[in-house]
Amino acid sequence: MILALALWLGISITAIAEEPIIIGLNFPRTGHYKEEGLAQMRGALLAIDEINAKGGLLGRPIKLITRDTASRPEKAARNVDSMIGEGAVMLFGSVSSAVAVAAAERARQNKTIYFSTIGYANDVTTEKGHRYIFRESTSATMSARALGEYLTLNFPNKKYFYITADYSWGHSSEESLRKNTNTQDTNTHPGVLVPFPSAKQSDYSSALKKAEESNAEVIVLALYGHDLVRAMRTADTMGLNRKTQIVAPNLTQTVIEQTGPSLMVGVLGTEHWFWRVPEIEKSGTGLMFTKNFSDRYGLYPASAAASAYTVIYQWADAVSRSKSLDSANVIKALENHEYQLLKDKAQWRGFDHQNVQTVYVVRVNGRETVVRHPSRQDYLEVVHSLSGDKAAISHDEWKELRKAAKQPDTLR
Structure with missing residues (x-):
């Protein structure tokens, strides 16, 4: 009986030790x-398989569960409850900033850490x-400071739309x-809003027609994902991409692939990572990630995949x-932690939990450059970069934004 009990206890302890650690990906599978x-999912699965192949985490395997947000904030928040109910101890994901904010707020109510993998709006880590x-x-500020330096130097005194x-x-x-x-004067540098997320083709056509009629020399498309794809196709039909400098503040591999590289030649924007970055920064881990992916x-891999992998x-x-x-202990371990993974050094800043990293200003390559590489994915050229500490807002700026929003000057 003693032997049987010992064997039973051993089996039970082993079962407990091998019980998976569950984490949840809250991502747009549709919409x-x-x-x-999809890029986030692929990056996440690669990271989990690599960690599990090395023995897992705390002696246990990591298991991924997922939910589709459809890029809807209310659905993303419900997903948080569902995944925590399944035992998830960490959540990550999102592309839309509104989704990130809604999901993270529900995670806060459940005292569970949430990583916004993508979500560029300033208020995600400010207000x-x-x-x-x-x-x-x-x-958005980090992108704008890097892009602003380049545009001010190379397109001085131009009219924007x-x-x-x-x-x-x-x-x-x-x-x-x-x-x-320095284009705050909306009389000199006008603009229009297009509906989100329900913009129609007529909205893009009308907006671009106004841009054309304004005689703008630089057209800024503050659009993302599918919206940017549709706007760029419309701009190509009108010939605007061949006679005007187009700027897309966040310019990603997935958008270029959906639009077609030939339609986006010369477009300027920013990225925090793309597959050429490990070569530029001489990052061995980044090169291995790119090869394995x-x-x-x-x-x-696109930047969304790299972000999920890094998270x-x-x-x-x-x-x-x-x-x-x-979560409380993990948060303490992350705050002010400096690391180097897929590029140069980065840091999880303590006072606002913003990842401070280098920002790259990029321009879309011509067809010959794209097809010359065996992957046919050599889309981007780095034309400028800005270090994370210069790109990110200061602590004083952050406190002013929090004060204006009537929020405490420390994270709660």
Whole structure:
């Protein structure tokens, strides 16, 4: 009986030790931004398989569960409850900033850490920031400061026209870029809003017609994902992309692939990562990630995939260092932690939980450059970069934004 009891206890302890650690991906599998969502899924699965192949985390395998947000904030919030109910101890995902804010707020109510993988609106880590949210991607201000430096130097005294998606990311992107290009005067540099998420083809046609009639020399498309794709196709039909400099503040591989690289030649924007970055920064880990991703999926990774991959590795590292799955302990381990993974050095800043990293100003390559590479994915050229500490808002700026929003000057 003693032997039988010992054997039973041993089996039970082993079963407990091998019980998986559950994490949840809250991503757009359908609707707006589904391509960026798929990239996140692929990056996450690669990271989890690599960690599990090395023995897992705290001696246990990691298991991923997922929910489709359809890029709807209310659905994303419900997903948080559902995944926590299934035992998820960490949540990540989103593309839309509104989704990130809604999901993270529900996670805060459940005292569970949430990583905004993508979500560029400033308020994600300023007015709407709190103790349980971390943002891996850059903010609208970080993009605008890098892009503004380049545009001011290379397109001085030009007339701008802004076409902006009518939601938080669009507003903060336009506001930030106007400030950093000295184009705040809306009489000289006009703009229009297009509905989000329900814009029609006529909305893009009308907006671009106004841009053309304004005689603008620089057209800023503060649009993202499918909205940017539709606007660029319309601009190509009108010939605007061949006679006017077009700027897309957040210019991603997935958008270029959906639109067609030939339609986007010369478009300027920013990225916080793309597959050429590890070569530029001489990052061995980044090069290996790109190779492993390419071997597994038959294509090179987009920034959304790199963000999801980074989030999982950084969360796992914080769990290992804190020897805990408790969100409070993991948060302490992440705050002010500096690391180097897929590029140069980055840091999870303590006071606002913004990931501070280098921002790259990029321009879409011509067809010859794209097809010359065996992958046919050599879409982007880096024309300028800005270090994270210069791109990100200061602590004083952050406190002023929080004060204006009547929020406490420390994360709660």
